[in-house]
Amino acid sequence: MLKQEHVPIFRGNGVLEYVVREAPQIEADDDVLVQIEACGICGTDLNILAIPPAHKAPPGIVIGHEGVGIITAVGPAVRGLHPGDRVVIANRLTCGKCDYCRRGLDNQCTTYQTIGTTIDGAFAPTLRAPARALWKIDPSVPRDDAALFEPLSCAVGSVKRAPFQPGDSVAIIGAGPMGLLFALLYRTLGAGKIMLLDVAPYRLEFAQEMGMDAAINVAQGDAATEIKRMTGIGADIVVDAVGNQIGQAIQLARRGGQVILFGLRPHDNPPVNQYTITRYDLTVHGTFVGLHPFAQTIQLLESRRIQPSVLVTHRLPLAELERGVDLMRTQQAMKVLIEI
Ligand SMILES: [Zn+2]
Ligand SMILES: [Zn+2]
Numbered sequence: 001m002l003k004q005e006h007v008p009i010f011r012g013n014g015v016l017e018y019v020v021r022e023a024p025q026i027e028a029d030d031d032v033l034v035q036i037e038a039c040g041i042c043g044t045d046l047n048i049l050a051i052p053p054a055h056k057a058p059p060g061i062v063i064g065h066e067g068v069g070i071i072t073a074v075g076p077a078v079r080g081l082h083p084g085d086r087v088v089i090a091n092r093l094t095c096g097k098c099d100y101c102r103r104g105l106d107n108q109c110t111t112y113q114t115i116g117t118t119i120d121g122a123f124a125p126t127l128r129a130p131a132r133a134l135w136k137i138d139p140s141v142p143r144d145d146a147a148l149f150e151p152l153s154c155a156v157g158s159v160k161r162a163p164f165q166p167g168d169s170v171a172i173i174g175a176g177p178m179g180l181l182f183a184l185l186y187r188t189l190g191a192g193k194i195m196l197l198d199v200a201p202y203r204l205e206f207a208q209e210m211g212m213d214a215a216i217n218v219a220q221g222d223a224a225t226e227i228k229r230m231t232g233i234g235a236d237i238v239v240d241a242v243g244n245q246i247g248q249a250i251q252l253a254r255r256g257g258q259v260i261l262f263g264l265r266p267h268d269n270p271p272v273n274q275y276t277i278t279r280y281d282l283t284v285h286g287t288f289v290g291l292h293p294f295a296q297t298i299q300l301l302e303s304r305r306i307q308p309s310v311l312v313t314h315r316l317p318l319a320e321l322e323r324g325v326d327l328m329r330t331q332q333a334m335k336v337l338i339e340i
Pocket of ligand 1: 065151
């Protein structure tokens with residue numbers, strides 16, 4: 001008899017319906033089955049479940065992509081992965097054939113699939129995924145650190161785009177999970193002052209408790225003045241982890257400084273003071289998910305020098321996925337992990 005499992009299915013328009021399904025089986029030769037231990041709730045999941053949706057996903061799928069689990073079976077063509085291995089998910093399945101993939105720019109693949117967004121994901125006891133989406137991680141890395149592999153890989157991929165010197169000061173706009181991952185990463189890399197900006201007191205307190213150098217409430221004063229006071233000339237590197245803060249970002253950067261644009265707000269169209277960028281020699285990097293950051297992210301997690309599980313504030317069972325989404329949406333939680 002086939003194994004049955006309870007899973008939440010995305011039905012569109014913010015609805016999750018729990019159904020009993022047969023556990024996925026190996027179908028293609030390169031398929032791998034993973035018994036999921038935990039899966040983080042991501043901003044993308046909040047967007048998929050927003051009403052109306054702020055991120056596309058077809059009704060009928062299982063969402064979730066920040067999963068960690070143990071392999072239970074592998075297809076006949078799979079090499080290098082074995083039952084019992086612990087793996088994490090690199091969720092974008094690029095085609096390998098389009099003009100961008102052929103140029104090595106696979107983060108710009110034009111015909112990709114995404115585990116947990118276009119095909120079934122990891123908010124389920126069993127994930128079926130092609131072997132190329134899975135990365136082995138040493139079992140000595142705690143489950144909750146491994147679960148943050150995917151968002152951390154995005155920060156790793158983004159940070160490498162802006163040449164960095166130890167001691168550089170870094171201002172990060174947005175003190176949510178992504179902004180704080182950038183902060184942890186820059187601290188590990190040897191940044192000078194790290195300053196977080198947000199409007200949410202919960203997030204600013206969190207940044208402060210993590211020992212960051214400043215947590216600035218942009219609703220309560222001029223952040224550019226404060227950054228200048230702290231650095232003398234402005235930040236060497238500014239990260240916009242929100243997605244519509246380029247105007248603020250170029251004001252925080254020192255002359256000759258760099259701006260990393262990371263957050264995604266497809267419908268916002270903020271005005272830009274082009275003069276400031278030209279006159280003060282700023283470099284603006286658009287960065288999207290990261291190009292081949294996975295091996296380094298695994299090595300970083302295995303080194304234990306960065307422990308992103310400090311961001312996990314809540315651990316909930318799969319039956320409470322919606323509550324977890326609400327906690328993150330209302331900013332009563334930093335990062336919620338679903339334990340499966
Ligand atoms: Zn994610
Ligand atoms: Zn492609």
